[in-house]
Amino acid sequence: MARSVAGPEIERLIQLLARLPGLGPRSARRAALHLIKKREQLLQPLGEAMQVACERVMVCDNCGNIDTANPCTLCCDTSRDNSILVVVEDVSDLWALERAGALNARYHVLGGVLSPLDGVRPEHLNLDKLVMRAADTSVTEVILALSATVDGQTTAHYVTELLSHCDVNVTKLAHGVPVGGELDYLDEGTLSAAIKQRTRF
Structure with a gap:
């Protein structure tokens, strides 16, 4: 069994990224590391954008878009x-x-x-x-x-x-x-x- 080399917060980020289409565990680790290294330019804006999307994005009652x-x-x-x-x-x-x-x-x-x-x-x-x-x-x-x-x-x-x-x-x-x-x-x-x-x- 592979040992964890990062804290639970980073492991959770990797696990969530691995659930995205086209990303496996290895790609998710690389993406997580890149986000953490570029915290100010990528991680923080991405987190804010995702929060806004979570709050504001909805399904159109008319067409389903x-x-x-x-x-x-x-x-x-x-x-x-x-x-x-x-x-x-x-x-x-x-x-x-x-x-x-x-x-x-x-x-x-x-x-x-x-x-x-x-x-x-x-x-x-x-x-x-x-x-x-x-x-x-x-x-x-x-x-x-x-x-x-x-x-x-x-x-x-x-x-x-x-x-x-x-x-x-x-x-x-x-x-x-x-x-x-x-x-x-x-x-x-x-x-x-x-x-x-x-x-x-």
Whole structure:
């Protein structure tokens, strides 16, 4: 068993950093050491920023995005095209599409995808609000911008069935999104091409 070489406060910092995506124990130790060495420039401002985020960041009741305002900045943007609703799995996918700048539409965050193995059922996703928004007469197209995984495509089929009574065209992302690919890991050019070449679902 490895012995601890630091006090409990530093060990706790390392353990918390190790829980972040992409950081294992070794990377977390390096990050913690870097933060401590740059206490004034990094650690203190980071701690303050995290405290502010903890106090002020909330989930938008309308679309599911996260922001410091509710409704969020995107929902309050009057320049957006109200006729197009883009359905994404998570906020990270919304941000990826916004970085690509391929369209200026409204978004809807499901909060995950259907996954029987993980126990994620329809009632766990933000589906009721989606149906309500899609039924709005101003919406003419719903783009399913879901990952090209088995669970993502299962969810896409389920959503298509849910929206079958709504007077909207349901489309999906086309070329550029590889099978098994997740939106957050794709480059902006690939995402932009996928949006422009979308097809009917």
